[in-house]
Amino acid sequence: xxxxxxxGGGLVQAGGSLRLSCAASGPTFSRYTMAWFRQAPGKERDFxxxxxxxxxxxxxxxxxxxxxxxxxxxxxxxxxxxxLQMDSLKPEDTAVYYxxxxxxxxNLGYRDGYANWGQGTQVTVSS
Numbered sequence: 001x002x003x004x005x006x007x008g009g010g011l012v013q014a015g016g017s018l019r020l021s022c023a024a025s026g027p028t029f030s031r032y033t034m035a036w037f038r039q040a041p042g043k044e045r046d047f048x049x050x051x052x053x054x055x056x057x058x059x060x061x062x063x064x065x066x067x068x069x070x071x072x073x074x075x076x077x078x079x080x081x082x083x084l085q086m087d088s089l090k091p092e093d094t095a096v097y098y099x100x101x102x103x104x105x106x107n108l109g110y111r112d113g114y115a116n117w118g119q120g121t122q123v124t125v126s127s
Contacts, residue, residue, distance in 0.1 A: 002026045002116045004099045009121030012089055016125070020084040022099030022118055030054045033102050034075055034082040035114060038095035038123075045098065047109045049073040051082060062109065067093075089125045096120040 008020040022034070035050035049063045051073045061073055072085040082099065100114035107113030 002029065002032060002101050004101060004116060004118035006097065006099045006118040006121040009097060009123045011124045011126065014089060014091055014125055014127050016089050017085070017087045018089065018123060020086070020097055020099075020121060020123070022082045022084075024080045024082070024099075024101060026080070029080040030077040031103060032116075033104070033108055034073075035100045035102070035108065036073060036082075036084045037098045037100055037111065037114075038093075039098065039120075040095040043095075045111050047111070048097070049084065050108050051075045052108075053103075056105070058105075064109075086123070089123075091125045091127045094123060094125050096122050 003025040004022055006022045031053045033053045036048040037045050038048050039045040047064055052060045070088045075082040098120045099118040101116040102114045104113050
């Protein structure tokens, strides 16, 4: 098990930027595929992006279509931290953003693929 703590959420105007961070516990962080999901009020928790762990032979980063070109996921294995840089934010990006971790090699774009979750951080984009 790995424990995850998100930070960096807040209120920003449309067109602005935020960087979310997710700090993970445990010595095997580099082996986990790390992902960001988001959940808007009254909606399902949706996949945003993942960054693969070491040893992964497939696509190393992947984004949902709606954030491609605007969001960037990155990880610093020395700091046990994954980031989500969010630029050109839109009101429809408003949601609680969750960090997730998995050692699975399938279902990486789905909530069921992840057993470890943070508590979430609120991102609100005003128009």
